[in-house]
Amino acid sequence: MLKNNKIVLFDIDHTIFDTDKYLKILNEKLSKELGYDGDEFIEKFKQIYVKIKKDSPYVMPEDLLEEILKHKKSKTNLKKLKEIFWEKKLYESCIYPDVDKAFSYLSDNDIKIGIFSTGTTKHQRIKIQSLKEYLSEKNIFISSQKIKIVKDTLHGYKDYFTYLIDDLPVVLHEAKKIDPNTFTIFIKRREPSATVVFPKDFIPDKVIENLDELIDIIKPIN
Numbered sequence: 001m002l003k004n005n006k007i008v009l010f011d012i013d014h015t016i017f018d019t020d021k022y023l024k025i026l027n028e029k030l031s032k033e034l035g036y037d038g039d040e041f042i043e044k045f046k047q048i049y050v051k052i053k054k055d056s057p058y059v060m061p062e063d064l065l066e067e068i069l070k071h072k073k074s075k076t077n078l079k080k081l082k083e084i085f086w087e088k089k090l091y092e093s094c095i096y097p098d099v100d101k102a103f104s105y106l107s108d109n110d111i112k113i114g115i116f117s118t119g120t121t122k123h124q125r126i127k128i129q130s131l132k133e134y135l136s137e138k139n140i141f142i143s144s145q146k147i148k149i150v151k152d153t154l155h156g157y158k159d160y161f162t163y164l165i166d167d168l169p170v171v172l173h174e175a176k177k178i179d180p181n182t183f184t185i186f187i188k189r190r191e192p193s194a195t196v197v198f199p200k201d202f203i204p205d206k207v208i209e210n211l212d213e214l215i216d217i218i219k220p221i222n
C-alpha cells in the first residue's frame, strides 16, 4: 500500500530541546537565588540531579527543587525557586535554532508533526510550549516510559509513512522491531555518552546532526 500521509515523530530532550543548555541556565539562575557566587553550586547541582535521576528515567521537578532548597545560603523559598523553574522564556530559549525551519517546512508540506517523549507531562509540555502553533493535541505522546508505548503509538499511524527521530538508539531500535516500515533517524546532538548506546545489530535508517538534514531526507520521498 502506498502511504500518502506522513508524520514525523520527534523526541524532545536532545532532539528539539537543548537540555544541556537548559540545565546550565537553570543551574545559574537557581544558584544565584540560593545565594551562591559564580560556579560554586555547579557540582552540588549535578550531584543532586544525578541522585534524583538514578531511580527514574527523568527528573521530577518537585523533588529537584525541594532537594536544592536544602542547600540554600539565602532567604529564598520554594515558591521563588518554582517561579524560576517554570519560567516560560527559559524553555523557549532552549529550543534548538534549526527546529523552527524544519517544523515550518513540514507544516507547509502537509506533513504531520508529532511529539514522542519521556518525562513528566507538565515539564515536557512547557519545553514545547513555544512550538504549539505547529502541534495538534492528538499527535503528542508523553509517557513516564515511552519505550512501553512505542507499539501503541506506531499503531495509531499505521496508515501513515512514519519517521521517528530520537537521540536514543534504543527507542529507534524498538520501533524498527515493532514496525520495520518506520523510518528511524538518529540525531547526534552531542558527543557519545554512556546513555547513548547502540544496540547490537541495529543501524538507524539515517544519522543526522541537525534538523536541516531532515528536510533533505524527507524531500526526495515526496
Ligand SMILES: [Mg+2]
Pocket: 011, 012, 013, 014, 015, 166, 167, 168
Ligand atoms: Mg532524547
